Amino acid sequence: MSEERSLNFIEEIVEEDLASGKNNGRVLTRFPPEPNGYLHIGHAKSICLNFGLAKKYNGQTNLRFDDTNPVKEDVEYVDSIKEDVKWLGFEWAQELYASDYFDKLYDFAVALISKGLAYVDDSTAEEIAAQKGTPTEPGTPNQYRSRSVEENLQLFADMKAGKYPDGAKVLRAKLDLAAPNMHLRDPLMYRIKHAHHHRTGDAWCIYPMYDFAHGQSDAIEQITHSICTLEFVPHRPLYEWFIEQLEVFPSKQYEFARLNMNYTVMSKRKLLQLVTDGFVDGWDDPRMPTISGLRRRGYTPASIREFCERIGVAKRENMIDVGLLEFCIREDLNKTAWRRMAVLDPVKLIIDNYPEGQTDVFSGENNPEAEDGDGSREFPFGRELWIERDDFMENPTKKYFRLGIGLMVRLKNAYIIKGESIVKDEEGNITEIHATYIPESKSGNDTSGINVKGTIHWVSVEHAKTAEVRLYDRLFQVEDPSNEDGDFKDYINPNSLQALSNVFIEPDLANATPCKPVQFMRKGYFVLDKNSTPDKLVFNRTVTLKDGWVKK
RNA sequence: UGCCUGAUAGUAUAAUGGUAGUACGACGGUUUUUGGUACCGUUUGUCUAGGUUCGAAUCCUGGUCGGGCAACCA
DSSP states (O other): OOTOOOOOOHHHHHHHHHHHHGGGGOEEEEEEOOOSSBBBHHHHHHHHHHHHHHHHHTTTTEEOOOOOOTTTHHHHHHHHHHHHHHTTTTOOOEEGGGGGGGHHHHHHHEEEEEETEOOOOOOOHHHHHTTTTTTTOOOOOGGGOOOOHHHHHHHHHHHTOOOOOOSEEEEOOOOOOTTGGGGGGSEEEEEEEEOOOOBBTTTTTTOOOOTTTTTHHHHHTTTTEEEEEGGGGGGGHHHHHOOOOOOHHOOOEEEEEOOOBSSOOOOHHHHHHHTTTTTTSSOOOSSBHHHHHHHHTOOOOOHHHHHHHOOOSSSSSSBBHHHHHHHHHHHHHHHEEEOOOOEEEEEEEEETSTTTTTOOEEEEESOOTTTTTHHHHHHHSSEEEEEEEEBBSSSOTTTTTTTTTTTTETTSOOHHHHHHHEEEEEEEEEEEEEEEEEGOOOTTSSSSEOOOOOOOOOEETTTTTEEEEEOOOSSSSSGGGGGGOOOGGGBTTTTSSSEEEEEEOGGGGGOOOOTEEETTTTTTEEEETTOOOOSSEEEEEEEEEOOOOOOO
16 A cells, blocks of 8 residues: 555655665664754654654664754653654664764864865854945955964864854854845854753763754765755755865755644744743643654554655645644554543432342443454443433434433443433532333343434443543634734633543543553543553543534 | 846646646544544646637746745844
């Protein structure tokens, strides 16, 4: 089936390269995160693309941390990134760091200075910005641009030696201050930062900029296909210029459109704000579009890989409906998750004609999708049960086929019952529903001849365990919070988390284990939260079941 | 009034000069001891105006609209 799928434009490029014998048939990609935040679903797209390509064409992928800005980076992020990539199911050929190449990069810079293609500029950031001109006006050179090679060499060495404070000088490429492409107007190559680096410590006080680190790292590793997102398209001429001047391995850069998904944000900067401002419970809050958040929410690696496969890879801006992600996790979990019964919003059901103190034990298959039901488990039945409050309707509409006075419904894996009467408190809330059961309708041995339309889930009052259940909704109230007026945080959905502290679950659920998703029948897929304990079970709802019932 | 880049159903994504497909969604139906699943069916599209061609989503020209670019961020 995968051979029937048409190729995306990058696969086409790779196949052309393979056909023409380029790189001797070698395919080496890289995934290059900056360790300044946690990975999100957009990174998953890039991971699946880079690792998937290598896998498909017998190549390899390096994990390379783009750690050239020490003030923003941290080992916490390095560790989380490695965990997330592994969890998604991918193996990198080498774990590398741009900082591994600092010596090499320094030599590259010296080489460019020696060729008269780079110079040390003493201007302030503001002056440099002003001298760059605007997109419609060319930039103007300053006096530093004409410094001699010897002077530049000495100054750059002094920069490295720590003779100057932050911001005092920068190293710039000498290109074209009138270039229509702003990135070619003498871009910065090095800046001074007396900052502690998470790997190189205090060995350096000058750090290369992205444009003078990324392509060079690609070349050092002999990356064949360097895949990045669309905003780097205007950097490509620079990428190629440096490679050409340095006469290093000619890695090629290709750009695809990043993933956007509605009702969330997809930038590390914004996600960091949600974390630091306390709108969520950390990077792995189940509402976050981070890999770790999705994992805690109950998403599986396979479902995320499938999602990345389905969204495709192209060059046009896109906005993916979060519904597609939900489809992918339902599709996966439907086949694997064991079915259990849990009553989220309980109301008491009393079966008047069922003897007090009597207990039946019923059983139900773990998964009706599996050949043999994937085994089964037992659960007790008694005179008093918890059922879902909205599985009863006092004045049922014609199309409602659950419980009502005089209406019959099947208790899943047990008996058919008929609603008889209700008891209300002073405020008019239903406190008890009374019903009678049909003894001949016993599940698996039904001789009643009665056909009911509806089946509802239930839990025995006497035997039920309790749990906390957390229901999640979209984090934002609008499709594209970043594109609205004002601050994106103004559009946060105040009801994105609903915690139900008194949920009744069938006894077998006490054996639930983390990482093992379950389906609460008719309610959705759930997974144990990382903070769950045997004494206080906490379930996260991954996703609801698709609801084909439109009320009214 | 610069440069780069893109435009195909509601959303994504194919068709690489030769019947505009697929998936998700929506809608309808069959099955069902989950209003789930499965299965079947319906619906909706080439930004625009010209041109080349026997034939254009595809090639050419103009326009329109979207995105990116002027960080000592990546």
